[in-house]
Amino acid sequence: MYQLFTDTDTDITPEIAKKYGFKLISMPYSLEDGVDVYPYEDFQVFDYKTYYDTLRSGVIPKTFALSPQKYVEYFEPTLKEGKDILYVHFSKAMSGTFNSMNLAWQELQEKYPERKLYAIDTKGVSVCCYNIAMEIAQMAKNGASAEEIVAWSEKEVDKFAVYFYADDLKFFGRSGRVSGLAATMGGILGIRPIINVNAEGIMGSVAKAKGRRSTQKALLQFVETLQEDIKAHRVVIGHADALDLALDLESQLKETFGQDLNTEILVVNPTIGGHCGPNTVGVSFYAKHR
Template identity: 50%
Template sequence: MFVLFTDTDNDMTFHLAKELGYRLISMPYSIDGEMFFPYQTNEPFDFKAFYRQLKEGVMPKTSALSPMDYIHYFEPVFQSGNDILYVHFSSKMSSTFNAMALALAELKEKYPERVCHTIDTKSIAVGSLPILKEISKLYHDGKTVEEIQAWAEEEIPHFAFYLYASDLKFFQRSGRISNFSAFFGSLLRIKPIIHMDEEDYMKSIEKQRGQLPALKRLVEIVVELQDRIEEYGVTIGHTDALESAMLVRQMLWDKLGSGLTVEIVDVNPTAGSHCGPGNLGICFHAVHR
């Protein structure tokens, strides 16, 4: 028997993890030296207050978990005689997986028969969430680890993740772009379109001048690349940009029909610490990323 795990960087909340059958690893961020572990309880997260702080100039920091943190999560499962299937965000985006490897090596000495299987979603936040939901369905249908891994190997490359960056000044404060780029991007109202490529790196692929053209372009990309979209639907994630998300949903319905399932979710605060407020991402099943 095996137990499903995932992490909060995949936009998995406490409530949703319970519903889908996942045990949840909380990925932390800190503000002024105080560490926060999101979604550890069913208490709703105050996104408005969080992004208000960011708009006022507060810069959260994110950090990797320690090996002991992973032992805390994994050891009770091994003690009970079960294996683990951990579906995680892209391993290329954090050093936390080095700590996980150390933890698993230590646990292997104590529980040599136990195995921690992993599936890398090759994405993050809303780009991973639909994958987690599909894997949950397979798990509850009684599929084996090997069958779930085979599905993931075939289908993960088809879950496309595109987003637009609203506030270049915030990216500059977090060290993602230069002061020069941030200044002129803001002055010219430039909104980069970014996507997670086949090597699971986030790359800017084009620029739009103004928010509405950027949102329209995201919808165009979905229409151009979509595959089996009626089966998988579309997931929109936002960082304090609900009105934009609702506008994109309506644009999708106008293009693809009002019967299309379009879910809107809040991007987790740890990922939001990097991109800041006002951003929007969209994930859908595509012919390719």
């Protein structure tokens, strides 16, 4: 018997976690006051408008890895119940937090040698992780074993693509995803990079567009080109306080693929949102490849 876990970098809220049977691990950040904030532990509802307005004022959040002790605190109660852990997490290539997870698990294995940890690396962030987590939740509901879910993920994770952009490149620039010069010139010229997360779980710029309309169109073109059997899976749109843009993208997707396209719109979580900044819009979909 296993218990599903995921983390807040997947855009899963406590309400969604409860509905689909996940226990939620909080990925922290801090603002200019230096106070560590753990989403859905230090607050129950993400006030995303206030958060992204704070970023618009010039504040750049900082993110940091969980300690091994925090992982022990999350995992041990489940192990005490005699359950294994199946943890659907954001890309391990983007954070040192999974070194902490491994250290914690080494400690826990000494106390619970009969228990297992199944770590599913989504090789993504935000809506990409959410998309994969929802597929896994359905498999678990249908009675799939942990081993069956691991086997599925090894074949299918790389087929859940995500493409996104942001208005202000300084956030990408500060996180090392776009050079400082490119971020400055992008802001001046209105050029926005289209970012994806590749099969190694690393973010990179794959195209660029000038102006919002062209950038929205570029996202749609990536979906059109790469999608595979798109109506058999959900299409998840994420936004960082840019609901109007998310709705516009949803409308374009339904005009292209049909009004019965299964879409969801989510708010990008604060930890990932701190790296991409306000007005980010992205889309995750089932694809031929990433």
